[in-house]
Amino acid sequence: MNHAFEIRAATRRIGTHTVRTPFHPLGKDVLVKREDLQVSGSFKIRGAVNTYLTAARERRERALVTVSTGNTGRALCAIGRWFSVPVHVFVLEDCDAGKLDDLRRLGATVHVAGRSFLAAGVMAREFADEHRMSYCSSGADWDFLHGLGSIVLELHDQHPDLDTLFVPVGGGGLAAAVGTAYAALPEAGKPRIIGVQAANSRPIHDFFHFGRSTAEASPTMADCLAGEPEADAIILDVARSVLADVVLVSEPEIELATKHLASYGITVEPGAAAGYAAHLAAIGGDGVTGKTGVLLTGMA
């Protein structure tokens, strides 16, 4: 697959539905890419619109289905409104009540589907197939990842000389997409891409370092990063080949970073601050030098 071609095509395709988000200095040490200011409140809209616009017409006009901890669902709701298409979002039992209300208010039919993200994903896919609807996967679908790759064309245009970029990791789709785009686009620089996962929910970290999951997940305030990668996710192998490292941040580090950003007037949800948390924790440490960027991935 020609990723460079697909990412450029996706970027053109989604352009009228997304915005070019600012990438600006914060303090003197770091630049932040403000995907919290993206349409629908997170980077997910980039992948979701590309998936929608490339899906089979007959299915996508019937309804859109996804499994989500909130932000993919919100992105689909925006698309549902634009194109007058019903949206079904499968969520976990412990989904934040505010996010559930939000999804319903935005027009989604919400299906509460047990406690396992993996099992909920399987249910959502079966539901979509049974009713011949369009399923949107944020971790197992190149159309989604190529949409996310549009971030890198912007990053490169805004600051071509980045040395390091911190990217929050949940299922790993975003980090895999960003890493793939930097590797594929000849004009883009080659910063070290560092994935950042919450220590309480660390399957991608463990897969990256040990080839398998080693720890039971426990609750994290970074709930948008919780959960396992989808069963047939393409990102596990991709992440290994394109990321320089995957690191963990603790709950206090995530909390501190979220508050730190708030003190600059930037209100993001805790998971969206994970990359910034790693940056704060790494200051003075070794390994991270030069011009550093952080993806702030979603609003509070």
Ligand SMILES: Cc1ncc(COP(=O)(O)O)c(C=O)c1O
């Ligand atoms: C705000 C936010 N940041 C980061 C992520 C992680 O993205 P991924 O699951 O592609 O790793 C998510 C996932 O839902 C998210 O909502």
